[in-house]
Amino acid sequence: xxxxxxxxxxxxxxxxxxxxxxxxxxxxxxxxxxxxxxxxxxxxxxxxxxxxxxxxxxxxxxxxxxxxxxxxxxxxxxxxxxxxxxxxxxxxxxxxxxxxxxxxxxxxxxxxxxxxxxxxxxxxxxxxxxxxxxxxxxxxxxxxxxxxxxxxxxxxxxxxxxxxxxxxxxxxxxxxxxxxxxxxxxxxxxxxxxxxxxxxxxxxxxxxxxxxxxxxxxxxxxxxxxxxxxxxx
Amino acid sequence: xxxxxxxxxxxxxxxxxxxxxxxxxxxxxxxxxxxxxxxxxxxxxxxxxxxxxxxxxxxxxxxxxxxxxxxxxxxxxxxxxxxxxxxxxxxxxxxxxxxxxxxxxxxxxxxxxxxxxxxxxxxxxxxxxxxxxxxxxxxxxxxxxxxxxxxxxxxxxxxxxxxxxxxxxxxxxxxxxxxxxxxxxxxxxxxxxxxxxxxxxxxxxxxxxxxxxxxxxxxxxxxxxxxxxxxxx
Numbered sequence: 311x312x313x314x315x316x317x318x319x320x321x322x323x324x325x326x327x328x329x330x331x332x333x334x335x336x337x338x339x340x341x342x343x344x345x346x347x348x349x350x351x352x353x354x355x356x357x358x359x360x361x362x363x364x365x366x367x368x369x370x371x372x373x374x375x376x377x378x379x380x381x382x383x384x385x386x387x388x389x390x391x392x393x394x395x396x397x398x399x400x401x402x403x404x405x406x407x408x409x410x411x412x413x414x415x416x417x418x419x420x421x422x423x424x425x426x427x428x429x430x431x432x433x434x435x436x437x438x439x440x441x442x443x444x445x446x447x448x449x450x451x452x453x454x455x456x457x458x459x460x461x462x463x464x465x466x467x468x469x470x471x472x473x474x475x476x477x478x479x480x481x482x483x484x485x486x487x488x489x490x491x492x493x494x495x496x497x498x499x500x501x502x503x504x505x506x507x508x509x510x511x512x513x514x515x516x517x518x519x520x521x522x523x524x525x526x527x528x529x530x531x532x533x534x535x536x537x538x539x540x541x542x543x
Numbered sequence: 544x545x546x547x548x549x550x551x552x553x554x555x556x557x558x559x560x561x562x563x564x565x566x567x568x569x570x571x572x573x574x575x576x577x578x579x580x581x582x583x584x585x586x587x588x589x590x591x592x593x594x595x596x597x598x599x600x601x602x603x604x605x606x607x608x609x610x611x612x613x614x615x616x617x618x619x620x621x622x623x624x625x626x627x628x629x630x631x632x633x634x635x636x637x638x639x640x641x642x643x644x645x646x647x648x649x650x651x652x653x654x655x656x657x658x659x660x661x662x663x664x665x666x667x668x669x670x671x672x673x674x675x676x677x678x679x680x681x682x683x684x685x686x687x688x689x690x691x692x693x694x695x696x697x698x699x700x701x702x703x704x705x706x707x708x709x710x711x712x713x714x715x716x717x718x719x720x721x722x723x724x725x726x727x728x729x730x731x732x733x734x735x736x737x738x739x740x741x742x743x744x745x746x747x748x749x750x751x752x753x754x755x756x757x758x759x760x761x762x763x764x765x766x767x768x769x770x771x772x773x774x775x776x
Binding site: 371373374375376377379380404408409410411412413414415418419421422423425426445446448450451454455457458459461462463464465466467468 | 604606607608609610612613637641642643644645646647648651652654655656658659678679681683684687688690691692694695696697698699700701
């Protein structure tokens with residue numbers, strides 16, 4: 311088990327860093343996979359690179375492609391990221407930060423890498439509790455992808471053991487995710503969650519991701535070291 | 544119907560060119576999607592560009608990424624493409640030209656574009672008859688992807704009409720595909736099928752794709768205009 315390979319989808323954010331620490335604690339030899347897909351900023355990729363190195367992953371690969379060729383999301387297109395004063399005031403429904411089929415694309419690449427490595431385990435930090443309402447963060451999506459993976463691949467149809475998608479954060483609140491990460495020794499000061507960070511890399515504080523993160527730290531009773539770092543408090 | 548948008552996976556090969564002609568004949572406004580994924584040669588992409596323009600697609604997008612970062616296939620890695628004297632002598636089983644999760648990745652991008660366009664129809668030229676034995680060319684794979692598409696997307700969970708993946712070649716022999724294409728006016732001289740073309744762009748004649756194509760033209764009782772073009776006969 312100690313050397314069992316796994317692919318971990320890894321954005322450099324709070325959730326995926328927690329997942330990486332969790333997979334490593336379970337004994338997986340982790341291959342971290344990030345994407346430069348035309349997102350508005352490089353902050354999270356810089357965080358991903360530093361954290362992957364610090365956490366000693368087996369390999370860290372960043373795949374480049376440009377979803378701006380399709381458009382259609384505030385994260386990739388020329389649409390403003392919505393800002394609110396609090397989680398309670400976040401607009402209802404699936405927000406414009408939704409990127410069509412993003413997690414489907416990400417998991418497809420993870421599947422390709424896993425099959426190449428001989429790995430059967432893929433980790434993803436999706437969460438259906440304190441989340442933005444994206445359809446590709448739900449348990450139904452993960453189940454559907456597992457089924458697809460096992461009919462789409464040589465490993466799936468020839469092997470005796472199928473692919474597994476681990477989504478260990480699925481039913482955790484943001485506060486519970488933070489508590490889990492802290493128990494695993496995660497340093498959240500190095501993670502980035504903000505959809506629209508300032509040029510300094512500081513979080514904007516008012517996008518959905520910032521608000522959900524702040525609520526999580528508040529409920530966990532812990533000061534966010536990222537905010538502390540930028541505010542100097 | 545005349546203006547119903549569709550995304551067509553389009554490699555510039557015999558199969559996908561036939562599918563494009565078929566979708567256009569059905570009245571779809573076709574958006575052709577190609578990939579530069581680290582394949583060994585650019586011949587098919589050059590063909591795709593020329594054919595897409597000649598056939599008057601609504602838009603042709605080529606997405607770039609590099610599957611060589613993962614390795615593991617003769618089409619992207621430093622492994623020789625197998626050559627045989629005839630279809631009967633092709634090695635059994637899934638060949639080394641299999642690219643892990645390739646069609647899963649391709650369909651994921653097609654889904655992203657379709658959702659952005661407001662399209663619900665995706666066309667793919669997979670074929671489970673005269674094919675190389677790839678797992679992601681089978682009906683089970685297509686069904687699994689349709690299910691995934693409809694739980695993965697905003698359009699899938701909010702809309703009344705789900706995504707459809709059209710695989711009109713699925714149960715056709717290569718000869719039947721060619722007959723269909725010819726009836727739709729496809730000019731196969733511009734298409735490329737070979738896995739390992741010569742620097743001139745001429746097909747090698749002995750990879751699986753060349754052998755299956757040659758057998759198809761033979762059974763259809765038609766001379767392959769591509770071979771004619773390069774042999775000058």
